[in-house]
Structure formats: C-alpha cells, structure tokens
Amino acid sequence: MKVKVFNKLAKEVKEIEVSDVVFAREYSAPLVHQVVVAQLANLRQGTKSALTRTEVRGGGRKPWRQKGTGQARQGSTRAPQWIKGGVVFAPKPRDFSQSVNKTMRREALKSALSKKLADNEITVLESFDLTAPKTREVASVLKAFDFNRSTLIVVKDDADAVRAARNIDRVTVIDADLINVYDVVAHSKCLMTEAAIRSIEEAYNE
Numbered sequence: 442m443k444v445k446v447f448n449k450l451a452k453e454v455k456e457i458e459v460s461d462v463v464f465a466r467e468y469s470a471p472l473v474h475q476v477v478v479a480q481l482a483n484l485r486q487g488t489k490s491a492l493t494r495t496e497v498r499g500g501g502r503k504p505w506r507q508k509g510t511g512q513a514r515q516g517s518t519r520a521p522q523w524i525k526g527g528v529v530f531a532p533k534p535r536d537f538s539q540s541v542n543k544t545m546r547r548e549a550l551k552s553a554l555s556k557k558l559a560d561n562e563i564t565v566l567e568s569f570d571l572t573a574p575k576t577r578e579v580a581s582v583l584k585a586f587d588f589n590r591s592t593l594i595v596v597k598d599d600a601d602a603v604r605a606a607r608n609i610d611r612v613t614v615i616d617a618d619l620i621n622v623y624d625v626v627a628h629s630k631c632l633m634t635e636a637a638i639r640s641i642e643e644a645y646n647e
Contacts, residue, residue: 444558446565446635451585454567457635459558460642466555469548476549476622479539487535494519494527546622547645553625554641563631565638569596574604583612586632593628595620597636617641 442465443456494500500519507514521529557563564586571578579602583592594614596602606614613624617637625631633641 442558444563444565446567447586448567449569449582449585451587457565457638459638460646462647463551463642463645464555464558466548466551468556468559469552472545472549473553473622473626476541476546477626479541480621480623482537482539485537487537489532490534491528491531493529493531494521496531497525497527500526549622550620550625551645553622557625557631562629563633566632566634568634568636569599569602569605571601571605574601576605576608579606579612580609583609583632588630588632590629591627592630592632593624595631595633595637595641597634597640599634599636602634618644 442459442461444459445453446455446457448454497519500517504515504518505512519526521527591611594606595617597617603614606612617640
C-alpha cells in the first residue's frame with residue numbers, strides 16, 4: 442500500500458509504501474472494543490470508599506421508644522435515611538483491572554490503524570523539523586492541514602515536537618513507542634511523521 446507524504450505546508454512531496462501487515466488489516470470492532478475497555482479499566486484507581494451503617498461511629502441505641510411517640514419507628518441514628526447515617530451498598534476499594542494478552546493488543550492496534558488509514562484519517566508528515574520547541578510552529582502545521590478537530594500526533598524521538606504540541610487544545614502528542622489503541626480511536630485525525638510510521642512497522646510487522 443502506498444500513502445502520500447506531506448511537508449509542513451501541507452504540500453505533497455512523495456509517496457511511500459507502508460506495510461500491509463500493519464496498515465491493511467481487516468477491522469475487528471469487538472476486538473478493538475475489548476482492548477479499549479480493558480485499557481480504560483486499568484486506568485481506574487479503585488480507591489473510592491464510603492461507610493455502611495455498621496461502620497459509622499455511634500447510633501448504638503434507639504433514638505426513641507418503639508411506640509407511643511407518633512414518630513416512625515427507628516432503630517438507629519446511623520441508618521441510611523438519617524443525616525450522618527451510613528451509605529446503602531457503600532462503594533469499597535476494588536481492583537478494576539482487566540487482563541488482555543499481548544497478541545490481542547497488537548492485533549487491535551493494527552486493526553485500528555488500518556481503519557484510520559482506510560478512512561483517510563491518517564496523514565503522514567515528512568518531519569516537523571522545528572527550529573525551536575515553540576507551540577506556534579506546531580499550530581501552524583495543524584492549521585495548514587486544516588485540523589480543527591481532536592488530533593493525535595505521533596512522532597519518533599522528537600522531544601521538541603512533544604514539548605511544542607502538548608499545550609494545544611484537543612491535541613495529544615505521543616512517541617511511536619507509546620502508541621495505543623485508545624488514543625488511535627479516540628481522536629478524529631492522526632498526524633504521523635514518516636519516522637513514526639517506520640518505527641511502528643518495525644515493532645508490529647509480524
């Protein structure tokens with residue numbers, strides 16, 4: 442498969458061949474969904490906690506006698522309907538992590554990248570070649586491509602581009618070594634440098 446390569450002015454400069462093993466796979470929505478759900482679940486800390494009625498301090502005696510007061514019967518001031526009472530089905534710390542094997546993660550990423558490329562949502566940039574890590578330089582590149590929606594920028598060993606792009610609204614910039622399924626599917630557009638493409642191919646071309 443051949444894809445067009447553009448310079449920073451959004452002008453086509455050449456074409457390159459990309460690996461069909463990585464960028465021409467059949468899209469598997471169930472697999473991508475399972476990996477994305479697992480990835481988001483693994484980000485959860487699972488530290489939320491509240492007290493049940495048995496754990497709240499106090500409330501050991503009835504607030505008033507059972508009958509004769511005209512009030513509804515109450516057994517404790519720490520019941521859930523009371524202010525300062527316990528919580529019904531109180532959340533407790535738990536582990537939300539889900540296990541997904543390496544093969545599934547790799548296949549899901551290839552599937553997501555292939556779908557992006559088939560939908561013309563991946564643009565290949567020759568290189569950023571920034572004179573300095575300035576946000577305005579990366580912003581000018583995005584403006585040249587008319588990227589006004591959420592954009593994922595993938596670079597390879599380009600610390601200047603990472604620093605320059607991280608403050609731009611609705612833009613996520615990552616190194617090719619850290620590319621993942623969620624970031625690919627969560628952004629409308631993907632801008633990859635040629636070096637990033639080659640790095641991804643080298644890592645996933647099997």
